[in-house]
Amino acid sequence: MGGVQIVSTVLAVAVTAVAVALVVRAVRQMLAVIRLGQPDPTRSNDRGTRLATMFRETFGHTRMFKWSVVGAAHWFVMIGFIVLSTLVAGAYFEVVNPAWELPVLGGWDVFAFVTEWIGILGIPAIIVLIAIRLRQRPSRTSNSRFAGSTMWQAYFVEYVILAVLILGFLIRGFKVANDMFHHPAWATPLSHALGAVLPAWPNAITITALIKILVSMAWAITIGLNVTMGVAWHRFLAFFNIYYKRNADGAPALGALKPMTSNGAPIDLEEADPEKDTFGVSQVEHFGWKGLLDFSTCxxxxxxxSQCPAWNTGKPLSPKLVVLSLRDHAYAKAPYLLAGGGKDLSGDEKGTAEQLANVNVLALAEAERPLVGGAAELGVIDPDALWSCTMCGACVEQCPVDIEHIDHIVDMRRYQVMIESSFPSEAGAMLRNLENKGNPWGAPPNTREDWTKGLDFAVPRVGETEEFEYLFWVGCAGAFEDKAKKTTRAVATLLNEAGVNFAILGNNETCTGDPARRIGNEFVYQMLAQQNVETIKESGALKIVATCPHCFNTIGNEYQELGLDVEVVHHTELLAHLVKTGKLTPVAPIDGGLTYHDPCFLGRHNRVFTPPREVLGAAIGAGATTSAGGGTGIIEMGRREERSFCCGAGGARMWMEERIGKRINVERTEEALATGAKTIAVGCPFCSTMITDGVRSKGQEEVEVIDVASVLLRSVKPTPTA
Ligand code: SF4
Ligand code: SF4
Structure with missing residues (x-):
């Protein structure tokens, strides 16, 4: 071994020892922080399915590929990182002796071929990612998705990858030049091309290998010193975050909300003990451990x-910034918690003065910050951000590492509503109406059946009819809101026309509790939900059809926790089935100048994208052999289906004023109007209200906002004026 090799080896070993020590310390820190979270026994079931999901999502990049260019580039970079790590290991042999190779794999042509091509494709891939980041950097793009991200960390990670790839080829090239590389040119073309121009100097291999090790270890030291550097740590944490996601089968955390838990167990509000049980989250350590893993993985x-309707309309809410704020707060507060500090449920300090004596002042100061509070209180999450969320699910849908934003937001809302009574005051009337009248409008409960008046057939009530196939869940909007009542009447008429045996609960129906649950009032939700579950069970219903996606979601996905086992369909699904089976025949073509807005709780939360389009397509193309253009004839908006843009009413936002930024419904309406369609079809009474308001605010009253059912009714039973 020559002098160059000796010095290089000593340097490589010394730097590697420092890097390993720092990374081990960081991993221990991270584990300690994640363990501060509450227990969550629901995350370890069905291990085989979880493993399959993890491999599918990581190596198949199923979520990353929602954005195809970035997804493809990231796939090569990820595979490159894994495979080329072995070449970094090989560099340790090369600093000792330039002719040495990685044992076993190093001499294998297939390995040389695979690594060569992963490297060749990895270089343009990482350049694409760097270019995208540069092009979309916050200083250049006003609404950059990177606004608020720590840009230097991402650039650092990306340039390190690029450097390691280039250095790998240089080592091979020098080996070729020094006749120390015995893999064929067809398998390693770039290495041989470089070898033809590089000088024959063996020490160049050692020095380049040393630089490669130093660059790699600089990366390791940097992440060891920055435990919150998610852009680097996600390479390791993403596997675990995906494995432990809420749904073992890989479905995103949409649809049902995570049940409220205390100390890891679902909380029974009738038996809850305010001295022992937590109601929602008021301290970062009250999140489950998976929440803390989520924050670490971002x-x-x-x-x-980039998808959040609140952020896109100038609200102070960004799901990314919520996650990053919680992460930074958790890690800054951790030394205090790990020393035994923490507040009990009455807000008193649990840690003794002795325990807290050695905690650094920054951690002590962090511990004093309220989790939700304005700038003056140094709150971690701004209340305006917390209350801006529409629970549309766009963030959960898009997150490549399966972070469960909505569950965390609703957990913080629960504490604010149930313990602090702190929420937008205008929503108080809605909650009082739910408690007193069983509907958010406060309408007299005995007027629930008024929509049936004037129909030319009798709508059967449960109890009056012996047997029925579908329980028609009308919902509060469908019973009390004028426009939604038209949808209710249209659906009843179509079901009657198709000969479907259905019945309604009439005055025995009450709100499903969706707005109460999503604002965070689990008390009111559970009260209403239990009442409904009993009523539905007593009715003997096995199938329910609902017109409101919020009712559809709550009964179908959330009442299972309360022991209800029924099949729930949205009216557009049932109508699509009735059209397909010839029970309903559209006869009058509807003007094809029609666009469709996907309601978040029907589409993204419950994946019902096609049936409403099938119904509309049948109505538009009624009487024709094929619909216009061979498709459905719908003029689609750019943001649709799983990337649909919220109307602004979800998450109980329907009952709150929208004082900050542009109105979300106006943003969505502008998109719908830009299609030029004269009809905007919807499948949700709340979307209908919001988009109708949007159309009015734009002075375009000639554009009609109408439910899918009413469109179909016009085609099936055209009136002379229609
Ligand atoms: S659920 Fe929708 S509104 Fe709420 S943070 Fe996510 S994207 Fe934004
Ligand atoms: S999509 Fe997921 S990983 Fe990306 S910034 Fe948002 S929370 Fe973080």
Missing amino acids: TECGRCQ
Whole structure:
């Protein structure tokens, strides 16, 4: 071994020892922080399915590929990182002796071929990612998805990858030049091309290998010193975050909300003990451990932010910034918690003065910050951000590492509503109406059946009819709101026309509790939900059809926790089935100047994208052999289906004023109007209200906002004026 090799080896070993020590310390820190979270026994079931999901999502990049260019580039970079790590290991042999190779794999042509091509494709892939980041950097793009991300960390990670790839080829090239590389040119073309121009100097291999090790260890030291550097740590944490996601089968955390838990167990509000049980989250350590793993895993990619309707209309809410704020707070507060500090449920300090004596002042100061509070109180999450969320699910849908934003937001809302009574005051009337009248409008409960008046057939009530196939869940909007009542009447008429045996609960129906649950009032939700579950069970219903996606979601996905086992369909699904089976025949073509808005709780939360389009397509193309253009004839908006843009009413936002930024419904309406369609079809009474308001605010009253059922009714039973 020559002098160059000796010095290089000593340097490589010394730097590697420092890097390993720092990374081990960081991993221990991270584990300690994640363990501060509450227990969550629901995350370890069905291990085989979880493993399959993890491999599918990581190696198949199923979520990353929602954005195809970035997804493809990231796939090569990820595979490159894994495979080329072995070449970094090989560099340790090369600093000792330039002719040495990685044992076993190093001499294998297939390995040389695979690594060569992963490297060749990895270089343009990482350049694409760097270019995208540069092009979309916050200083250049006003609404950058990277706004609020720590840009230097991402650039650092990306340039390190690029450097390691280039250095790998240089080592091979020098080996070729020094006749120390015995893999064929067809398998390693770039290495041989470089070898033809590089000088024959063996020490160049050692020095380049040393630089490669130093660059790699600089990366390791940097992440060892920055435990919150999610853009780097996600390479390791994403596997675990995906494995432990809420749904073992890989479905995103949409649809049902995570049940409220205390100390890891679902909380029975009738038996809850305010001295022992937590109601929602008021301290970062009250999140489950998976929440803390979520916060640690965020890559700061900003996909969630780019899709968020609140962020896109100038609200202070970004799902990414919520996650990053919680992460930074958790790690800053951790020394205090790990020393035994923490507040009990009455807000008193649990840690003794002795325990807290050695805690650094920054951690002590962090511990004093309220989790939710304005700038003056140094709150971690701004209340305006917390209350801006529509629970549309766009963030959860887009997150490549399966962070469960909505569950965390609703957990913080629960504490604010149930313990602090702190929420937008205008929503108080809605909650009082739910408690007193069983509907958010406060309408007299005995007027629930008024929509049936004037129909030319009798709508059967449960109890009056012996047997029925579908329980028609009308919903509060469908019973009390004028426009939604038209949808209710249209659906009843179509079901009657198709000969479907259905019945309604009439005055025995009450609100499903969706707005109460999503604002955070689990008390009111459970009260209403239990009442409904009993009523539905007593009715003997096995199938329910609902017109409101919020009712559809709550009964179908959330009442299972309360022991209800029924099949729930949205009216557009049932109508699509009736059209397909010839029970309903559209005869009058509807003007094809029609666009469709996907309601979040029907589409993204419950994946019902096609049936409403089938119904509309049948109505538009009634009487024709094929619909216009061979498709459905719908003029689609750019943001549709799983990337649909919220109307602004979800998450109980329907009952709150929208004082900050542009109105979300106006943003969505502008998109719908830009299609030029004269009809905007919807499948949700709340979307209908919001988009109708949007159309009015734009002075375009000639554009009609109408439910899918009413469109179909016009085609099936055209009136002379229609
Ligand atoms: S659920 Fe929708 S509104 Fe709420 S943070 Fe996510 S993207 Fe934004
Ligand atoms: S999409 Fe997920 S990983 Fe990306 S910034 Fe948002 S929370 Fe973080």
